[in-house]
Amino acid sequence: MAPSSPTTTATEPGPAAPALDLDEVGLRALGARLATRLAPGDAILLEGELGAGKTTLARAILRGLGHPGEVPSPSYTLVETYPAPPLRLAAAHADLYRLEPGAPLDDLGLDEALGHGILLVEWPDRLPAGHFPAALRLRLDGAGGPIRRLTWTAGPAWKGRFPPSD
């Protein structure tokens, strides 16, 4: 009998990817908890299809940082900035859905924003591959229903900070 080939093992299920299933209240609560753990220079990339909940999560993070008012979606302005104070940390919230391919990123001021605060980016797939390598990558799936599945990629900089333990 032939020894088992590598293709046999490739079809076996691997370890389950970390995931959380959250209703909207739960997603907002997670954003509020995450906000307490943020430090200057943190970038959070928010992935997921239209209506996935990226802005909902960004709003919860900004409110958790102390933003008292409305949080407009930056769909047309591309970037909205929030000073500290009143926020605990300065923040920039970007939505790159309408970013023209090849448009100069420098004009958006994303790297500058990271120099003194935190950055939240919706539609980060518009960025060149590998931009913000230390970022926390959050992905939301399940648009249209009440529950979103949150999956993530968190490098060493996020150890002990994401997922938030309480």
Ligand SMILES: Nc1ncnc2c1ncn2[C@@H]1O[C@H](COP(=O)(O)OP(=O)(O)OP(=O)(O)O)[C@@H](O)[C@H]1O
């Ligand atoms: N569990 C949930 N988490 C987040 N949003 C939810 C959930 N359940 C329902 N919703 C609703 O889904 C919608 C999410 O819209 P939101 O603007 O946050 O999405 P988005 O990912 O930013 O979309 P876009 O790509 O257009 O910017 C809101 O209307 C929200 O009320």
Ligand SMILES: [Mg+2]
């Ligand atoms: Mg949005």
